[in-house]
Amino acid sequence: MLEPEAIGLWTEIKLQIIHEYAAAYTKILKEREWCRGYGYIDAFAGPGEFVAKQDRDRIISGSPINALNIEHKFSEYHFIDINQLKINHLQDLTAGRPEAKTVHLHLGDANEILKRAILPNFQYESFKRALCILDPYGLDIEWTTIECIGKTKTMDVFLNFPLMDINRNAALKTLETSNPEEGMRLTKIWGDDSWKHLAYVEQGDLFSSSVLIKKDEGNEILKRGFRERLKQVAGFSFVPEPILMKNKKGGHLYFLFFASHQPVAQNIAEAILRKWGAK
Numbered sequence: 402m403l404e405p406e407a408i409g410l411w412t413e414i415k416l417q418i419i420h421e422y423a424a425a426y427t428k429i430l431k432e433r434e435w436c437r438g439y440g441y442i443d444a445f446a447g448p449g450e451f452v453a454k455q456d457r458d459r460i461i462s463g464s465p466i467n468a469l470n471i472e473h474k475f476s477e478y479h480f481i482d483i484n485q486l487k488i489n490h491l492q493d494l495t496a497g498r499p500e501a502k503t504v505h506l507h508l509g510d511a512n513e514i515l516k517r518a519i520l521p522n523f524q525y526e527s528f529k530r531a532l533c534i535l536d537p538y539g540l541d542i543e544w545t546t547i548e549c550i551g552k553t554k555t556m557d558v559f560l561n562f563p564l565m566d567i568n569r570n571a572a573l574k575t576l577e578t579s580n581p582e583e584g585m586r587l588t589k590i591w592g593d594d595s596w597k598h599l600a601y602v603e604q605g606d607l608f609s610s611s612v613l614i615k616k617d618e619g620n621e622i623l624k625r626g627f628r629e630r631l632k633q634v635a636g637f638s639f640v641p642e643p644i645l646m647k648n649k650k651g652g653h654l655y656f657l658f659f660a661s662h663q664p665v666a667q668n669i670a671e672a673i674l675r676k677w678g679a680k
């Protein structure tokens with residue numbers, strides 16, 4: 402039995418952003434005669450419903466269920482989660498719905514499942530398109546996955562860049578005090594260790610060995626650097642400024658990135674991000 406997870410206001414805002422974009426996305430793609438299908442891929446899907454932190458009687462649909470609830474449906478849905486109980490819960494929530502036949506549930510690691518079972522069906526020659534949501538709790542996305550998604554040229558992506566996990570574990574103020582295994586997790590999502598040279602500066606004098614100290618504007622540097630990588634290395638032509646998601650106390654949780662190959666997609670996403678980011 403799955404204990405319901407409680408979510409705060411910023412998670413509700415993220416859900417709203419994805420929901421609004423998904424609704425606009427299918428509305429546009431249903432008019433494109435060349436398009437042979439448009440999928441929704443929730444790679445870190447979660448259980449499909451939560452309760453509100455402030456009022457545990459208020460049930461809130463998660464991103465997979467919101468995607469099923471939009472007016473113009475996607476032609477296929479892929480929900481991936483590594484947790485069996487969450488997949489079971491999604492199964493209960495989706496069975497019996499009119500869209501059930503188009504829903505594919507995948508149990509396992511999103512990085513492996515995307516590359517093996519889903520991306521091959523969305524190559525450019527397929528004339529299919531997809532909206533892919535990469536929303537883990539922490540540093541669970543591999544750069545190779547992001548790069549493979551970018552290279553398809555068929556997908557728009559929302560991506561959670563987990564600043565809190567990075568700052569608490571992988572990239573501490575003095576790099577030498579971070580557990581190297583934690584640093585490796587950041588290298589895995591970043592694709593190489595160039596984040597160290599960007600965000601840190603060497604400090605020391607003649608009498609002590611030098612250490613790497615994080616620059617004051619470390620978060621901004623990581624944001625700019627990752628945005629550049631999405632464009633230059635993963636090949637997304639359009640990556641608007643992400644929004645910073647914070648908790649109730651103002652603590653920095655993550656950057657919500659959007660990446661696409663279409664200018665119209667960027668315009669729509671940017672307007673939605675700006676609207677909610679300003680709240």
Ligand SMILES: C[S@@+](CC[C@H](N)C(=O)[O-])C[C@H]1O[C@@H](n2cnc3c(N)ncnc32)[C@H](O)[C@@H]1O
Pocket residue numbers: 416444445446447448449462463464465481482483484487509510511512534536537538541
């Ligand atoms: C933040 S939740 C997703 C919430 C969902 N996007 C929503 O807003 O409704 C992250 C989910 O990722 C799952 N997860 C963690 N690591 C994973 C992995 N390597 N592959 C697939 N799912 C994973 C967790 O079990 C958890 O349910």
